[in-house]
Amino acid sequence: MPDVVGKRSGKAMGSQMKGSCSGGGRGNGGDGGKKRRRPWRMVGIGGGLLECIHEIAAALAFARMSGDSVYRVDTTARLAQWRIENLASCTYRKSDPFKIGKWNWHLTVEKNRMLFIKLYPEVSNLTRDNPPIASFIIRVICSVGDRKALIHPEITDKQLKNNDDFVWAIEVPLTGKFIIDVEFLDLKIAPPDAGGEPCSIWAESSAQKQSNATALSALGKMLSEGIHTDIVINTSDGSIGAHRAVLAAQSPVFRSMFSHNLKEKELSTVNISDMSIEACQAFLNYIYGNIQQEEFLSHRLGLLQAADKYDIADLKEACHESLLQDIDTENVLERLQNASLYRLPKLKANCMRYLVKFGKIFDIRDDFDSFMQCTDRELVAEIFHEVLASWKGF
Numbered sequence: 020m021p022d023v024v025g026k027r028s029g030k031a032m033g034s035q036m037k038g039s040c041s042g043g044g045r046g047n048g049g050d051g052g053k054k055r056r057r058p059w060r061m062v063g064i065g066g067g068l069l070e071c072i073h074e075i076a077a078a079l080a081f082a083r084m085s086g087d088s089v090y091r092v093d094t095t096a097r098l099a100q101w102r103i104e105n106l107a108s109c110t111y112r113k114s115d116p117f118k119i120g121k122w123n124w125h126l127t128v129e130k131n132r133m134l135f136i137k138l139y140p141e142v143s144n145l146t147r148d149n150p151p152i153a154s155f156i157i158r159v160i161c162s163v164g165d166r167k168a169l170i171h172p173e174i175t176d177k178q179l180k181n182n183d184d185f186v187w188a189i190e191v192p193l194t195g196k197f198i199i200d201v202e203f204l205d206l207k208i209a210p211p212d213a214g215g216e217p218c219s220i221w222a223e224s225s226a227q228k229q230s231n232a233t234a235l236s237a238l239g240k241m242l243s244e245g246i247h248t249d250i251v252i253n254t255s256d257g258s259i260g261a262h263r264a265v266l267a268a269q270s271p272v273f274r275s276m277f278s279h280n281l282k283e284k285e286l287s288t289v290n291i292s293d294m295s296i297e298a299c300q301a302f303l304n305y306i307y308g309n310i311q312q313e314e315f316l317s318h319r320l321g322l323l324q325a326a327d328k329y330d331i332a333d334l335k336e337a338c339h340e341s342l343l344q345d346i347d348t349e350n351v352l353e354r355l356q357n358a359s360l361y362r363l364p365k366l367k368a369n370c371m372r373y374l375v376k377f378g379k380i381f382d383i384r385d386d387f388d389s390f391m392q393c394t395d396r397e398l399v400a401e402i403f404h405e406v407l408a409s410w411k412g413f
Contacts, residue, residue: 092117092126097221099124101199106130116141120206120220122151126199127182134159134189136199139182150180152207152217157187162196176207176217238265239309250277251288252303257296261303269306270329294321305334316341320357327361339363346373348383352390359398371405 092101092114101114110130116123123141128134138157140146154176159169171187179185207217240246241262248260266289267274276283283289291299298321304310305322315322319338326334342354343366351370358367374380380387391399 088115090115092124094119097203099126099201099203101126102196103128103199104196106134106193119203120151121149121208122146122206125182126201128199134191134193136187136189137182138185138201139179146180149208150178152176152178152209154204154206156202156204158198158200158202159189159193160198160200161193162198168200173204176205235308238307239304241265242303242307242309249287250283252299253288253290253292254294254296254299255292259296259299259303265307270331272329291325294325298322298325306331320353323357323361335361339366342366343369346370348379351379352383352386355398356390356394359395367401371402374402375405375409 089104090113092099094100094117097119099117099119103112106112106128108130110128112128114126116125118124122145123143125137125139125141127137129137136157136159138155140151154174156173157171161167161169169189169191174185177185205219205221207219209215209217241248245260248262250261250263250266252259252261263273263277267277273289276289278284294302298318301310301314301318302322302325304314315337319341322334323338323342325331326338342357342363346354346369351373354366355370355374357363358370374387391402
């Protein structure tokens with residue numbers, strides 16, 4: 020239903036305020052005109068001036084209605100306010116979208132025999148996949164009289180996905196200007212696994228972020244400056260000092276080495292002869308939370324090998340996802356081999372699809388023939404089945 024209320028011309032702020040804004044001056048009786056210092060109290064402020072201040076504040080709250088869009092919602096990080104002016108009967112009005120948290124939102128008002136207010140997130144892929152679970156307080160603040168507020172009972176952990184998920188029916192007649200005020204107490208999203216608890220998008224405070232950043236910086240400094248190292252890692256072309264506790268916390272293999280009477284514990288050394296010192300430095304930088312993107316990309320295959328050898332699942336998955344991003348004719352055979360070696364099904368499937376369905380076998384025929392001669396039989400069989408499946412679907 021179209022909005023039947025049009026924009027109205029603005030009124031001067033002064034016409035919205037009652038009385039005068041003048042306050043009392045300094046008195047000159049009794050004390051002979053001498054000034055007295057009164058801490059935290061302005062001389063001459065009386066009830067009249069305080070009333071005037073209150074009326075100015077009230078007028079300012081509604082002054083923007085005249086000049087601004089009647090559909091605009093003003094927001095802070097967790098507060099949304101929509102100013103409504105003279106909503107006629109049989110009227111429907113929908114706000115412009117406004118952003119709180121990760122979502123764009125809408126408010127609607129419909130006035131018939133009662134006033135209906137709705138709050139819901141905008142239709143989007145984000146809302147479909149991760150609908151907000153909202154806790155909020157919604158109020159309607161009247162502009163007339165003493166700015167009386169109607170307050171809906173607090174809403175807690177309510178999933179809002181459609182425009183009918185939250186509807187507030189108000190029977191009290193409202194005339195003139197009023198404000199719809201929504202204070203968002205929390206916004207949560209459901210975890211990917213069905214059994215988990217919803218988590219707040221605001222749970223990580225700035226203090227927590229700063230604490231995490233400081234801790235990672237300190238760990239990085241411990242490694243780069245060799246602060247109190249207690250283990251030496253010998254690579255194919257050099258040595259690096261590290262810390263047993265940090266390595267053990269990240270890898271069950273390292274933890275086992277340092278917990279049992281193995282030579283690594285007795286000699287305080289770990290030999291990683293199949294890694295260069297640069298690749299090992301990147302490996303340690305990842306463990307200590309200090310790796311840079313360029314360093315990670317340069318040593319993905321070495322990091323994948325180390326992640327598999329020392330059972331660091333998150334590093335292995337990070338390498339897996341990264342290797343999926345830039346498959347080409349120069350690297351596809353090497354990645355296919357590594358996918359088979361380190362049990363990376365998604366990478367293997369993408370490499371075979373690139374070779375077979377996209378016809379890249381013909382672009383690298385000689386290299387592919389050599390690859391098929393020396394790779395393991397199981398992988399050859401898988402490639403052959405992929406070729407047959409593509410041929411049948413052609």
